[in-house]
Amino acid sequence: MIEKMKFLSITGPKEDIDRVIDTYLSKYEIHLENALSELKTVKDLRPYIEINPYRDTYQRAAELVGLLPATAPKTTAAAVSIEEAIDTIDKLDTTMKELMEKETVLTGERDSLQESLDKVVPFTGLNYDLSSILHFKYIKFRFGRISHEYYKKFESYVYDSIDTVLYKCREDEEYVWVVYFVPETISNQIDAIYSSMHFERFFLPDEYEGTPLDAIHTLEDKISSLQADIDAIHRQMADVLDRQRDKLLASHDKLSTFSTNFNVRKLAACTKQNVNTFYILCGWMSEKDAKAFQKEISNDEKTFCIVEDDHNNIISRPPTKLHNPKLFKPFEMFIQMYGLPAYNEIDPTMLIGITYSFLFGFMFGDVGQGLCLLLGGFLLYRFKKMNLAAIISCCGFFSTIFGFMFGSVFGFEDIIDAVWLRPMEHMTNLPFIGKLNTVFIVAVSIGMGIILLTMVLNIINSLRDHDPEKTWFDTNGVAGLVFYASLVLTIVLYMTGNPVPATVLLVIMFGIPLLVMFFKEPLTHILEKKAQIMPAGKGMFVVQGFFELFEVLLSYFSNTLSFVRVGAFAVSHAAMMEVVLMLSGAEAGNPNWAIVVLGNLFVCGMEGLIVGIQVLRLEYYELFSRFYRGTGRAFKPYGKTN
Structure with missing residues (x-):
C-alpha cells in the first residue's frame, strides 16, 4: 500500500528556522522540496543563502570519533549545547594535533633509521670496522650485489685477471652481497668491469661505528627506543579520547544535527514583508504525520503551516512511501x-x-x-x-x-x-x-x-x-x-x-x-x-x-x-x-x-x-x-x- 501524502508549506521569522527544524521537523519524516521551484507564483522570493558554520567542525568531530577504539563499550551520549560541542571539539582537536605532530617527527626518525638498517643488514658478514672503510683515502670500496649467475662467471673468468679484492658478505636465493676494494688510480676501469657483470651498487651512510653487526645492534636499539616513544604517544592519544569519550560522542551528535539542519536552508526560500523577513519550507508528509505536526505547532505563535490538499495545484509529484504488512x-x-x-x-x-x-x-x-x-x-x-x-x-x-x-x-x-x-x-x-x-x-x-x-x-x-x-x-x-x-x-x-x-x-x-x-x-x-x-x-x-x-x-x-x-x-x-x-x-x-x-x-x-x-x-x-x-x-x- 502507498501512504497518503500531504503537501505542507511551513513559514516563520527567518531567524527562527533553526528552532523549528530542531524542535519539530527532526521528529517527523518530511520529504523536502525546493521552495523556489514550488512557489514560482510568489513574488519577491529569493534563496536562503548562508554558509554552513558547523560543517568544518563536524568533519573534525567525525575524524576524532573515527579514532575511538571500535571495541570500546557503547555509551549514551549526554546532552550538550552547540557552544559546548564546538568548544569540546576545538580543544580535543588542538591536543590531538600536537600529539600527532610529535608522532610524525618520531615516525620520520624511525623510518630514516629503518632505511639505514635495511642498507647495512646484507653486509653483516663483513667483520671489519665500517667507519674505517668509509674513510679510506687511497683505496676505493664498493658495496653492492650480483646475481648468482654473473657471480659464478665473474669468479671463474674475471676475478683472477684484475686488480681487486672481493669480499662476499651474504647470499640469498637470487643475489650475492659483496664488497670489493680497488686502488684509486684504476677504479674507473675496475668499476666498468663490475658493471658489465651487472653489479648493483649500494651507498651506505658514513654514520656507522664498529662492524656491520655492531651497527645493526645500535640501529635496532635506537629504532626500539623511538617505537616505544611512538607507542607512548598512541597511548596518550587513546587516553585523551577515552577520558573525553562521552563528551566527544555527544558533541559529534549535536554537530551532526546542527550541520544537517543548516543544510535545509538550501531548499528553503525567503520573502520580505514590510520590515520582516520570513523563511518558507515546502515538503511532503504522510497524512498521519501532517496531522500530528499541525497539532503540535497549534500553540506556536512563530510557526505557521499551510496544507495543500489538491495535488493539481502542486508542481512536484508526490513521492512514494510504501507501507505494507510485515509479512509482505x-x-x-x-x-x-x-x-x-x-x-x-x-x-x-x-x-x-x-x-x-x-x-x-x-x-x-x-x-x-x-x-x-x-x-x-x-x-x-x-x-x-x-x-x-x-x-x-x-x-x-x-x-x-x-x-x-x-x-x-x-x-x-x-x-x-x-x-x-x-x-x-x-x-x-x-x-x-x-x-x-x-x-x-x-x-x-x-x-x-x-x-x-x-x-x-x-x-x-x-x-x-x-x-x-x-x-x-x-x-x-x-x-x-x-x-x-x-x-x-x-x-x-x-x-x-x-x-x-x-x-x-x-x-x-x-x-x-x-x-x-x-x-x-x-x-x-x-x-x-x-x-x-x-x-x-x-x-x-x-x-x-x-x-x-x-x-x-x-x-x-x-x-x-x-x-x-x-x-x-x-x-x-x-x-x-x-x-x-x-x-x-x-x-x-x-x-x-x-x-x-x-x-x-x-x-x-x-x-x-x-x-x-x-x-x-x-x-x-x-x-x-x-x-x-x-x-x-x-x-x-x-x-x-x-
Missing part, C-alpha cells in the same frame, strides 16, 4: 528492483508476495525441502535481517503445502499419500487435444486467471492516470479484457463439454473488441475531442493496425502458454528427485543415505535458484508488463523518526 514488506525488494509505483498507482507488493510464493510452491512442491527453506529462510531473516531470506521462507511455506498436495517428502512418494495428485502420473483427457498432464492444464488455467486480474488492475491504474486509450481501447484495457475473457470462457466451455455460444454471439464477443483495438487511436481522439480523428496516411494506418492486431493475438497466445513452465517445473522436480532416489538405490529398499542427502541438497539449491528466477521472470514480464508503470520517486525523509 520483504517483497518490496522486488518492487524497488523494477521501479517504485507512482503515487496514484496500485502498489503491487501484496500481489507479488502472494503470486510469487504460490507459483514457487507449485513448481517446487516437496514437504521436506519446503520445510528446510521455511526454517532456513526464517533463521537467516531472524539473525541477519535479509529480505531475500524472508522471501525464501514464504516460498518454503507454499512448497510445504504443495508437497502435501503432491505427496512428496524429500523425493520419497511412499511416505504420505498425495492430497491432490502426483505431478508425473496424473493425466486428463481433453477434447481435440487428447491426454495431457493435469498440472500443465492447471498451470495454464492459473495463468489465464492472473492475466485477467492484471487487465483489471491496468484498467484501474489507467483510470487513475486519466488515460482513456489504455483504459478502454488498449490490449490490456476494457477491449482486451472483453476479448480475452470471452476467449477463456469459450475454451473452458469447449474443454468441459458444455455448449459453446452461438456463432453470432462469438462474432460479437471477439469481433467488436478486436475492432475497438484496431481503431484505438481515432477512438481516443474522439474521446479527447481532437480536431483530427483519423491519421493522414489511411493506407499505412490500416497496414500498421493489421500487423499490430496480429501481434496482439500472438502475444495473448504466447503469454498464456508461458505459464506452462509452472507445470513443467512441477513435473521436472518430481523427475529429478526420482533420479536421485534411483541413484541411491531406494527402489531396492536399501537406499544410500549419503546420496539421498547430497541429491536433495543439489536439487534444493540448483532447482530452487532456477525456479526463483523463473517465477520472477513471470512476475516482471507477464504480470507487471500489463498494468504496472513503476515511475514513482522514492520518499526521502529529512531528519529522523523517534
Whole structure:
C-alpha cells in the first residue's frame, strides 16, 4: 500500500528556522522540496543563502570519533549545547594535533633509521670496522650485489685477471652481497668491469661505528627506543579520547544535527514583508504525520503551516512511501528492483508476495525441502535481517503445502499419500487435444486467471492516470479484457463439454473488441475531442493496425502458454528427485543415505535458484508488463523518526 501524502508549506521569522527544524521537523519524516521551484507564483522570493558554520567542525568531530577504539563499550551520549560541542571539539582537536605532530617527527626518525638498517643488514658478514672503510683515502670500496649467475662467471673468468679484492658478505636465493676494494688510480676501469657483470651498487651512510653487526645492534636499539616513544604517544592519544569519550560522542551528535539542519536552508526560500523577513519550507508528509505536526505547532505563535490538499495545484509529484504488512514488506525488494509505483498507482507488493510464493510452491512442491527453506529462510531473516531470506521462507511455506498436495517428502512418494495428485502420473483427457498432464492444464488455467486480474488492475491504474486509450481501447484495457475473457470462457466451455455460444454471439464477443483495438487511436481522439480523428496516411494506418492486431493475438497466445513452465517445473522436480532416489538405490529398499542427502541438497539449491528466477521472470514480464508503470520517486525523509 502507498501512504497518503500531504503537501505542507511551513513559514516563520527567518531567524527562527533553526528552532523549528530542531524542535519539530527532526521528529517527523518530511520529504523536502525546493521552495523556489514550488512557489514560482510568489513574488519577491529569493534563496536562503548562508554558509554552513558547523560543517568544518563536524568533519573534525567525525575524524576524532573515527579514532575511538571500535571495541570500546557503547555509551549514551549526554546532552550538550552547540557552544559546548564546538568548544569540546576545538580543544580535543588542538591536543590531538600536537600529539600527532610529535608522532610524525618520531615516525620520520624511525623510518630514516629503518632505511639505514635495511642498507647495512646484507653486509653483516663483513667483520671489519665500517667507519674505517668509509674513510679510506687511497683505496676505493664498493658495496653492492650480483646475481648468482654473473657471480659464478665473474669468479671463474674475471676475478683472477684484475686488480681487486672481493669480499662476499651474504647470499640469498637470487643475489650475492659483496664488497670489493680497488686502488684509486684504476677504479674507473675496475668499476666498468663490475658493471658489465651487472653489479648493483649500494651507498651506505658514513654514520656507522664498529662492524656491520655492531651497527645493526645500535640501529635496532635506537629504532626500539623511538617505537616505544611512538607507542607512548598512541597511548596518550587513546587516553585523551577515552577520558573525553562521552563528551566527544555527544558533541559529534549535536554537530551532526546542527550541520544537517543548516543544510535545509538550501531548499528553503525567503520573502520580505514590510520590515520582516520570513523563511518558507515546502515538503511532503504522510497524512498521519501532517496531522500530528499541525497539532503540535497549534500553540506556536512563530510557526505557521499551510496544507495543500489538491495535488493539481502542486508542481512536484508526490513521492512514494510504501507501507505494507510485515509479512509482505520483504517483497518490496522486488518492487524497488523494477521501479517504485507512482503515487496514484496500485502498489503491487501484496500481489507479488502472494503470486510469487504460490507459483514457487507449485513448481517446487516437496514437504521436506519446503520445510528446510521455511526454517532456513526464517533463521537467516531472524539473525541477519535479509529480505531475500524472508522471501525464501514464504516460498518454503507454499512448497510445504504443495508437497502435501503432491505427496512428496524429500523425493520419497511412499511416505504420505498425495492430497491432490502426483505431478508425473496424473493425466486428463481433453477434447481435440487428447491426454495431457493435469498440472500443465492447471498451470495454464492459473495463468489465464492472473492475466485477467492484471487487465483489471491496468484498467484501474489507467483510470487513475486519466488515460482513456489504455483504459478502454488498449490490449490490456476494457477491449482486451472483453476479448480475452470471452476467449477463456469459450475454451473452458469447449474443454468441459458444455455448449459453446452461438456463432453470432462469438462474432460479437471477439469481433467488436478486436475492432475497438484496431481503431484505438481515432477512438481516443474522439474521446479527447481532437480536431483530427483519423491519421493522414489511411493506407499505412490500416497496414500498421493489421500487423499490430496480429501481434496482439500472438502475444495473448504466447503469454498464456508461458505459464506452462509452472507445470513443467512441477513435473521436472518430481523427475529429478526420482533420479536421485534411483541413484541411491531406494527402489531396492536399501537406499544410500549419503546420496539421498547430497541429491536433495543439489536439487534444493540448483532447482530452487532456477525456479526463483523463473517465477520472477513471470512476475516482471507477464504480470507487471500489463498494468504496472513503476515511475514513482522514492520518499526521502529529512531528519529522523523517534
